Amino acid sequence: MTQALDRLQIGILVDPNCFVPDIIGVYTAFCDAPNCDIHFLWKHTNPQKNTESFGMLHPFPVHATTTFADCPQNLDVLCVGASTPNIWSDEETLAFLADQGSHAKYLIGICAGSLTLAAAGLLTGYRATTNFQAIEALALFGAIPVAGGHVVVDRNRFTAGPVTGSFEAGLMVLAELRGKEAAKEAELTMEYAPHPPFGTGSPELAGPELTQKLMQRYAPFANQFGAALQTAAERLMITKA
Amino acid sequence: MTQALDRLQIGILVDPNCFVPDIIGVYTAFCDAPNCDIHFLWKHTNPQKNTESFGMLHPFPVHATTTFADCPQNLDVLCVGASTPNIWSDEETLAFLADQGSHAKYLIGICAGSLTLAAAGLLTGYRATTNFQAIEALALFGAIPVAGGHVVVDRNRFTAGPVTGSFEAGLMVLAELRGKEAAKEAELTMEYAPHPPFGTGSPELAGPELTQKLMQRYAPFANQFGAALQTAAERLMITKA
Numbered sequence: 001m002t003q004a005l006d007r008l009q010i011g012i013l014v015d016p017n018c019f020v021p022d023i024i025g026v027y028t029a030f031c032d033a034p035n036c037d038i039h040f041l042w043k044h045t046n047p048q049k050n051t052e053s054f055g056m057l058h059p060f061p062v063h064a065t066t067t068f069a070d071c072p073q074n075l076d077v078l079c080v081g082a083s084t085p086n087i088w089s090d091e092e093t094l095a096f097l098a099d100q101g102s103h104a105k106y107l108i109g110i111c112a113g114s115l116t117l118a119a120a121g122l123l124t125g126y127r128a129t130t131n132f133q134a135i136e137a138l139a140l141f142g143a144i145p146v147a148g149g150h151v152v153v154d155r156n157r158f159t160a161g162p163v164t165g166s167f168e169a170g171l172m173v174l175a176e177l178r179g180k181e182a183a184k185e186a187e188l189t190m191e192y193a194p195h196p197p198f199g200t201g202s203p204e205l206a207g208p209e210l211t212q213k214l215m216q217r218y219a220p221f222a223n224q225f226g227a228a229l230q231t232a233a234e235r236l237m238i239t240k241a
Numbered sequence: 242m243t244q245a246l247d248r249l250q251i252g253i254l255v256d257p258n259c260f261v262p263d264i265i266g267v268y269t270a271f272c273d274a275p276n277c278d279i280h281f282l283w284k285h286t287n288p289q290k291n292t293e294s295f296g297m298l299h300p301f302p303v304h305a306t307t308t309f310a311d312c313p314q315n316l317d318v319l320c321v322g323a324s325t326p327n328i329w330s331d332e333e334t335l336a337f338l339a340d341q342g343s344h345a346k347y348l349i350g351i352c353a354g355s356l357t358l359a360a361a362g363l364l365t366g367y368r369a370t371t372n373f374q375a376i377e378a379l380a381l382f383g384a385i386p387v388a389g390g391h392v393v394v395d396r397n398r399f400t401a402g403p404v405t406g407s408f409e410a411g412l413m414v415l416a417e418l419r420g421k422e423a424a425k426e427a428e429l430t431m432e433y434a435p436h437p438p439f440g441t442g443s444p445e446l447a448g449p450e451l452t453q454k455l456m457q458r459y460a461p462f463a464n465q466f467g468a469a470l471q472t473a474a475e476r477l478m479i480t481k482a
Contacts, residue, residue, distance in 0.1 A: 021265050021268070021272075027299075027301055031299045031301070032299075038299040040302055047288045058278075060268055060272070061303055061304050062303055131432065149432065162430075164435040167435070175438075183439055184441040185454065187438070187439045187440075187441045187447075188455055189403075190404045191402040191403050191406070194437070195392075196409070196428060197409050197412050197428070198421065198425045201431070201432050201435075202429070206425065213426065
């Protein structure tokens, strides 16, 4: 270990519509770190039923373990994954994220979770990324969009595309907090040596035809997202003014 | 779509100590498949608190959505991830898996979930794999252990190492059920184009020093696992006799 083992406080937002594959990698990176608390954060800790969907027909049954009110004020990591557009007009959640994010040691935004951090004003002036369909939307909030499918690091902000981005950002932040050796060991424990079975995991790999097909399938959601993001960007301008 | 869209029934075991990163990939592969039900299976659907750990200090707060009693008898997929050794002596769960596994179209075992399928008698005579530390233990149950870090396919059984194995087996089984085009689209949707940050995701990549360090750290758990597997293997021999 290259750093002393200060007790880590990891906070992961689990709103009712959160996309669990986007937060699971950060959980996996820290789940067996010694001397570490993981808080699954929401307004309440009751079991919740996801009620919305953005093309996902099947929510994953997760529930919070720590309320916003009980969340420690010294988070080492604040992680947010994708959710549905209503999160971008949820004042209580945005205020919670803006507060915690202003002093958390590291912020991680995965997939549309980056847009939620941006809507809370936490990416203004930062280079950032999200899922490939939505990268340009980051500019609405004054962030600098970066494409390419890698984790984007700007100061203490780590943002990435969906799913695998969560594992990679999680391991990178673990390395920051506990040293590279601990992160290498975590990467071996989770056997993160992937073999993508079809080789279509990015627009470049998939080619224009498959990419267009996907974009068309998601067009109705993209419109819904676009309108909600526009509203959120206007809200942020007013909040910051 | 190359196949007709028969309604899919996906069953994923979520016992109180299940390691969620091992089931999340199968969930991700099917979560926006049209005309598909996903059942998170356990004895009850109450919120449950994970009580045991195998080196993991932090359980993930998941709960079931479908009881064993309510599980449809025509599962297309039965998926089991890692858990704690007590699952291998849980008669109710092993009987449920043996029954459902005998007629499910596809079986997926991820990490120690393969050993659970094996303990239920479902891998006898099958080539199979699990996490690298435990591969040889599959032979206790009459399975043929395969190392190497890839998804192992033998007839309708798909087994793999932890975490990424879940995404890869999930996509491969989606391709079987819904055709390769659907799987390619799902791989693009989840942007499964990983860039492992430290390149230590297998014993070969990590080298002997780091691998030994990890094995030593897990030695106490390995002993506990070994004893439980031996008991489970004896139980299976009696059950099959």
